[in-house]
Amino acid sequence: MNRVFVAGIGQTKFGKLKDKTLTDLIEEAGALAIQDSTLAKERIQAAYVGNFNGQQLGGQGHLGPLVTETLEISSIPAMRIEAACASGGLALLQGANAIRSGLYDVVLVGGAEKMTHRTTGDVTGAIASAMNYELEASTGLSFPGSFALIANRYFEQYGDAKEAMAQAAVIAHDNALKNPHAQMQKAVDIDTVLSAPYIADPIGLYDCSLVSDGAAFMVLVSEKVAEEIRPQASLVEVAGSGHGGDALTLAGKDNITSFNATLQAASQAYAQAGITAADVDLAEVHDCFTITQIINIEDLGFFPKGEGGAAILEGRTRIDGGMPINTSGGLKAKGHPIGATGISQGIEIVLQLRNQAGERQVKNPRIGLTHNLGGTAATCVVTIYKALDQ
């Protein structure tokens, strides 16, 4: 199996970007990634694009050739991958696997979503398409509702985690303040979070991730191309990838306080990279809600089951806390332009492993992990990145 390297990264600022269309976002982030790779764009052989719902949010499907035409590389094969909020991570996995298998040497992977200032569509309806329409969305179930059920079940099994959830939000806002690409640029204190109105008890306003516009792209290359560009490009290895699945419905799952899809994806990714959770220096995990962060950092093996909340309260997930989580600000404060999220998580890890993360730089990290979840934990993609030995 061939090795895979990230040769270039590019992303837009995340936010409510009134003046940017979906195509504008793709153009900006795609061009940055190609430029950063030091490769001529004609070297790109295929494109894998994560997009959750351009169709309901703007009448735009078929994003593979939309991306290639926008970036003026339209004579190559391209496809859209959709797995709800894990669309970006899964596009990256498909691109990495295409290189691993020897199919291509240079691929573009990316994701984009335009969720605000649209001319068509309804955001709430569009987001609900990530769950089962017939059995869930059409009855009025929402994602805050689903994750509130998960949180309440978690509280019953492991004790109340409301304060830990709030502290996760506080840390996310602190980190986002150090990230110029982040949507949310204000600190909050724990009392503000705890006294905010409920969206779905026990999930309050500050426990929820954001509605965002944004795009993120990467150029992935094989070892052969990596050797060629190594003098000028700043390479990071994609050392392991895992893809797990579970029932689409909440009711169809055996366990909702530990996600089967995460366990599967993590186990594959750790095995492929030849590491364990203890080797991971920092991670970007899918905090669509603060309770999800707690469950994820336990499922990934960073903390024992039921102890994720305590670790957050102790400051262990802060940038200098020993096990930094979501140094970018996460979905919670960096923002969540759905299809772009999985790629953007990887870009944060690449920046950290390149020591280019500025004010939020973790001290000399060697191995980073991203965790990207889709729907009510029905899809999970875990990716492990390694810094190259100098």
Next chain:
Amino acid sequence: MNRVFVAGIGQTKFGKLKDKTLTDLIEEAGALAIQDSTLAKERIQAAYVGNFNGQQLGGQGHLGPLVTETLEISSIPAMRIEAACASGGLALLQGANAIRSGLYDVVLVGGAEKMTHRTTGDVTGAIASAMNYELEASTGLSFPGSFALIANRYFEQYGDAKEAMAQAAVIAHDNALKNPHAQMQKAVDIDTVLSAPYIADPIGLYDCSLVSDGAAFMVLVSEKVAEEIRPQASLVEVAGSGHGGDALTLAGKDNITSFNATLQAASQAYAQAGITAADVDLAEVHDCFTITQIINIEDLGFFPKGEGGAAILEGRTRIDGGMPINTSGGLKAKGHPIGATGISQGIEIVLQLRNQAGERQVKNPRIGLTHNLGGTAATCVVTIYKALDQ
């Protein structure tokens, strides 16, 4: 590279299926494919699902886990692949490539679309999401309009093909009459086709494919599993796959009377299968409009450029004509439930290579090809199937 085999096939009837939901269609076709494979469903390791637009047509995205939960195999990784009308063919290609690379030994590939009797969405808007929204759909361009421009340009380069287009429709209806799964079950004569109202000059009512509900699934296996089940299962090899791309917009293409995406995909698939166009015994090609069939059978190398129409008028594409095209009835008369189409084309070829095509059986075919196009020829997938030596 590992070899790939079709072990099981299953599809619903195509049509306006008032009493069937999207989930019903998936359940029926998926269960048939698994049963036909003779494998226990627990052997399936991953699922690749082609769906064009469940989101605008029914509020349903995230079709990977929708399929796995519906078929009670929900603990495996699954994803939706979207490339407009080529979504099904591309899901098949991704599944086949996963086996070729050694990632899995047993995968489910399939496609489904519910286009009629919906509770949400608008079909015309949903279909238009396969083109560029900002530059094309929002200005009022439609697919019949796009392919009318293509037809008129073709007429200018190669002469009027209106009668050949009509004859393609007549043959498609004749073939569909012999296919119990086909939506259209009536013969038409050439005068009826030629005198039908125009949708977009020169494309008349009978030059257009259908709006349909339907699902189609296949179980693909590696050589190792193929050897194990060979005594009981009826195997066909997936001998070659190709994926080509072009600009999303009509205006962005260098040539609109020969499709670059088809040329690329065909060249890859022929090379991988180690054959040429002359070796192909029959083909299912993407006849979204009758003019498209003419262009496709030229681009695939079955007939010289500009001579596809004459071949149709001479009866050479009929079941007994020497180069049978769309024995199933094609998109034109079998129907076009978009995400299912690419898989269903493959099922027709498998039935023919198994000598199970009933009244429409071609005499002893050994090699069949499918051609699945997305949008205004912005994506193409070509797949080559080989009968096994007895």
